[in-house]
Amino acid sequence: MLRIHPFRFVGLALIAAAVSLLAVLALHSPAAAGSPNLVEISVGVNPSDPEPSPSDLEPTTLTIEGAASRSVSYDGTIARFTISVLRPTVLEAVSAGNRAATAIADSVVEHCTTDEPEDADHTTAPTCISPNGLQTTGISIREEFDWTEQGRVSQGFRYENGLSIAIRGTGFAGGLVDLVITAGGDLVRFDGLGFTTSRRAEIERLALLDAIDDAQATADSIADHMGYEIVRIVELTPISAPTPYPAAEEARALAADDAGFAPTPVFGGSESITSRVRMVFELRPAPAD
Numbered sequence: 001m002l003r004i005h006p007f008r009f010v011g012l013a014l015i016a017a018a019v020s021l022l023a024v025l026a027l028h029s030p031a032a033a034g035s036p037n038l039v040e041i042s043v044g045v046n047p048s049d050p051e052p053s054p055s056d057l058e059p060t061t062l063t064i065e066g067a068a069s070r071s072v073s074y075d076g077t078i079a080r081f082t083i084s085v086l087r088p089t090v091l092e093a094v095s096a097g098n099r100a101a102t103a104i105a106d107s108v109v110e111h112c113t114t115d116e117p118e119d120a121d122h123t124t125a126p127t128c129i130s131p132n133g134l135q136t137t138g139i140s141i142r143e144e145f146d147w148t149e150q151g152r153v154s155q156g157f158r159y160e161n162g163l164s165i166a167i168r169g170t171g172f173a174g175g176l177v178d179l180v181i182t183a184g185g186d187l188v189r190f191d192g193l194g195f196t197t198s199r200r201a202e203i204e205r206l207a208l209l210d211a212i213d214d215a216q217a218t219a220d221s222i223a224d225h226m227g228y229e230i231v232r233i234v235e236l237t238p239i240s241a242p243t244p245y246p247a248a249e250e251a252r253a254l255a256a257d258d259a260g261f262a263p264t265p266v267f268g269g270s271e272s273i274t275s276r277v278r279m280v281f282e283l284r285p286a287p288a289d
Helices: 007-029 090-111 173-187 200-226
Strands: 059-072 076-087 134-148 151-168 188-196 227-239 272-286
Touching: 059 200, 059 227, 076 090, 076 173, 090 134, 090 151, 090 173, 151 173, 173 188, 200 227, 200 272
Parallel strands: none
Antiparallel strands: 059 272, 076 151, 076 188, 134 151, 227 272
16 A cells, blocks of 8 residues: 655645746746847857858958149249328328329339230340239228327227239249339338249149059058958048148338339249048958969
8 A cells, every 4th residue: 555645745746836836937937028138148150050241241441541742833923912001080091091002003004914925025024914903802991099198099090901913923023012012102011922823723633643643552562461452442532631822921121212222032933732632442351372
């Protein structure tokens, strides 16, 4: 006769109940229900998963900045002046300034031509060739004050008339400065002399092509050193640079009297124009020999 101890029967019943409870919890747990908080860690590689293709991988890229410079000679001059007059009244200031401006304009018309004559003799002294003539850059009138023991005192009215004139070549640059200052007298302030080139756009393009060649050569050298080859150019972007202002001569005090006046020497030269480019290359390992 098989006899089961009552305490053993109770123990078996408790174990069975615990197993059933765990099964229910497993079926209704967040992990079993596909919760987004579930973290799965896989060890090893599933043979059924396809291997990633080269197109699925991030490409290897190389970014290079190239630069190149070319020199170009100046073939133009720009001179800038200001007629500055201080007088007790607005009418007096404007009248004196206008007389100086008219004298300068008359002198420019007398000595400068609008085009180079066909029979020009280039062995003689350079002439003033100004296709655009004299130009006004700005006019202003303001009252000026000074502080004294009695307080702020009006010094009068300041009239200023900005002028500029562009000429061909650089040979007559010094003569242009002398011409304007002589005509305007003590009321003229020389603001500066700049040089220009009509071939700037052309030289910038040529320098840009040189910069591209520079970047390409550098990329080829780096890729070859690393055991890679260039697949294609991903990006090519010219890097804009601020256009340098033409070199300006500092104004010097000039005596306008005939006895002590000396011509202004000016020496035109050349300018170095630099272009830059950024290029991005896609690389891949070079095939084994």
